[in-house]
Amino acid sequence: MPSTDHDIEASLRDHLPAAVVDIYPGVGHEMLWAIPDQVIPRFLDFVRQHDEVRA
Numbered sequence: 001m002p003s004t005d006h007d008i009e010a011s012l013r014d015h016l017p018a019a020v021v022d023i024y025p026g027v028g029h030e031m032l033w034a035i036p037d038q039v040i041p042r043f044l045d046f047v048r049q050h051d052e053v054r055a
Contacts, residue, residue, distance in 0.1 A: 020046065 005023045012019045027034050
């Protein structure tokens with residue numbers, strides 16, 4: 001089981017090579033409420049880059 005941020009990122013890259021990994025040290029699952037100024041813009045940027053409009 002991965003134990004450091006680097007180990008987690010490496011494990012994700014091994015299993016999901018196209019994964020986008022952002023690590024926010026010291027922040028757990030509550031990151032949306034803990035650091036919304038960082039998470040919300042990053043989420044919107046990700047969606048802009050990957051969301052395809054389907055008509």
